[in-house]
Amino acid sequence: MFNRLYLHIPFCREKCHYCAFISRKPRGSELDDYHALLLKELQLVSAVDKPGQPLDSIYFGGGTPSLLSPQQVSRVMEQAAALFSLSPGIEITLEANPGTVDLNRLRDYRTAGVNRLSLGVQSFDDALLLCLGRVHDADQARRAFGDARQAGFGNIGIDLIHALPGQTLSQWRSELREAIRLSPEHISVYGLTIEEGTPFALRYPEDSPELPDEEQAVKMFETADNILPAAGYAHYEIANYARDGYRSQHNSGYWRRDGYRGLGVAAHSFLRAGYGYRFSNPDTLEEYGSQLLAGRLPRRDQHHLTREDAMAEFMFLGLRLAEGVSPERFEHEFGLPLDDIYGAVIAELIRSNLLQSGQDGLCLTTRGRLLSNQVFTRFLP
Numbered sequence: 001m002f003n004r005l006y007l008h009i010p011f012c013r014e015k016c017h018y019c020a021f022i023s024r025k026p027r028g029s030e031l032d033d034y035h036a037l038l039l040k041e042l043q044l045v046s047a048v049d050k051p052g053q054p055l056d057s058i059y060f061g062g063g064t065p066s067l068l069s070p071q072q073v074s075r076v077m078e079q080a081a082a083l084f085s086l087s088p089g090i091e092i093t094l095e096a097n098p099g100t101v102d103l104n105r106l107r108d109y110r111t112a113g114v115n116r117l118s119l120g121v122q123s124f125d126d127a128l129l130l131c132l133g134r135v136h137d138a139d140q141a142r143r144a145f146g147d148a149r150q151a152g153f154g155n156i157g158i159d160l161i162h163a164l165p166g167q168t169l170s171q172w173r174s175e176l177r178e179a180i181r182l183s184p185e186h187i188s189v190y191g192l193t194i195e196e197g198t199p200f201a202l203r204y205p206e207d208s209p210e211l212p213d214e215e216q217a218v219k220m221f222e223t224a225d226n227i228l229p230a231a232g233y234a235h236y237e238i239a240n241y242a243r244d245g246y247r248s249q250h251n252s253g254y255w256r257r258d259g260y261r262g263l264g265v266a267a268h269s270f271l272r273a274g275y276g277y278r279f280s281n282p283d284t285l286e287e288y289g290s291q292l293l294a295g296r297l298p299r300r301d302q303h304h305l306t307r308e309d310a311m312a313e314f315m316f317l318g319l320r321l322a323e324g325v326s327p328e329r330f331e332h333e334f335g336l337p338l339d340d341i342y343g344a345v346i347a348e349l350i351r352s353n354l355l356q357s358g359q360d361g362l363c364l365t366t367r368g369r370l371l372s373n374q375v376f377t378r379f380l381p
Contacts, residue, residue, distance in 0.1 A: 001049060001259050001273055002260050003053050003057075004058075005057070005084070005263070006260055007038060007264050008063060009064065009068060010024065010266065011024065011034070012067070013099065020196070021266075022265055022283050032072075034264075035068065037289055040292050040293075041263045043079070044295070044296075045083075045261060049271065056087050056258075058080060058250075060114075064096075064097045066095070066096035070109050074108075091249040093116040094117055094118070096117055101148075103150055109151070110151050117148050118156075119141070119159070121141045121179075122161050128171075142182070155185050161192050162221070164192055164212075167212060172224075177227070180231045187228060187233055187240075187241045188241070189224045229241070237321050262281065264281065266282070267281045268280045279299045309381060312381050323363060324361045325361050329361075
């Protein structure tokens with residue numbers, strides 16, 4: 001039913017100005033209490049949702065998971081190993097804010113079993129970091145990366161954001177070159193999205209002259225697509241680049257529709273039962289905690305996918321990957337030829353230079369990656 005585990009940590013030292021994720025500053029003993037709730041949820045899940053196969057990945061996301069102590073992470077890992085079978089090559093990722101880690105802490109995370117670190121660098125420009133509301137500066141980001149290497153991490157990813165207020169194309173090139181100089185195994189590049197309800201939404205209306213216009217944002221995307229592959233980073237997913245053998249296995253599982261179980265406030269789950277079963281946890285700590293303490297798994301928004309739902313997901317998730325979607329795999333999974341379902345849509349998207357037939361199947365063109373949401377909506381039921 002699932003082979004991946006996600007744990008959401010909804011706490012941050014400070015809320016970033018652009019962030020719309022469920023997170024806030026912890027109060028009092030909330031972090032310790034939340035850790036206990038995660039262990040409780042793990043126990044309840046093990047009695048109801050059986051993986052059916054060893055776990056291939058565990059991902060601590062947030063929020064700022066590096067607010068958990070290494071001992072707390074170790075306790076979660078110990079319980080997961082006791083309750084579920086872990087594959088020998090399991091990928092265990094921890095997202096970390098550079099302002100919350102040091103060499104000793106990173107060594108302890110590594111000892112706890114974390115073997116992949118995702119550093120939320122976002123920028124190497126102090127003025128832009130201040131604008132974003134990050135709690136670290138550029139030197140802290142560089143130091144955190146060096147400490148992670150010294151702590152024994154051989155698989156490090158860093159996140160960068162482009163199309164930031166006041167950011168120029170020249171600055172973005174410098175950001176990419178600085179990332180390459182660090183030589184991480186994985187680089188994620190995200191275009192800034194102004195989310196409703198965030199401080200950025202109030203500060204930067206849609207037509208704000210401080211934001212790069214669409215043409216400049218496109219150039220930033222294309223610049224990354226030129227610079228990073230030339231430095232040995234394959235563009236394997238719309239926003240992700242990796243050296244050979246270092247794709248994010250956990251996130252790749254999302255795009256392949258692997259089953260995954262999400263734990264924690266606002267975490268989402270997808271179980272491979274029938275055509276798929278999706279649900280989420282409550283998005284408030286109070287409701288999440290009260291249900292667990294009553295001995296109930298806090299499920300909501302439960303949805304059993306129809307075949308039409310699953311076929312659409314197969315397309316718009318699979319097309320995120322560079323290799324795209326395989327007609328043979330589609331027919332194997334759904335018992336119908338791909339062209340019988342989406343032939344007309346595919347032909348139109350190919351004529352519009354948004355899709356192309358690649359070596360492994362149907363994939364997005366460069367223009368299609370830029371306009372990916374327009375492509376994906378064409379497959380919705």
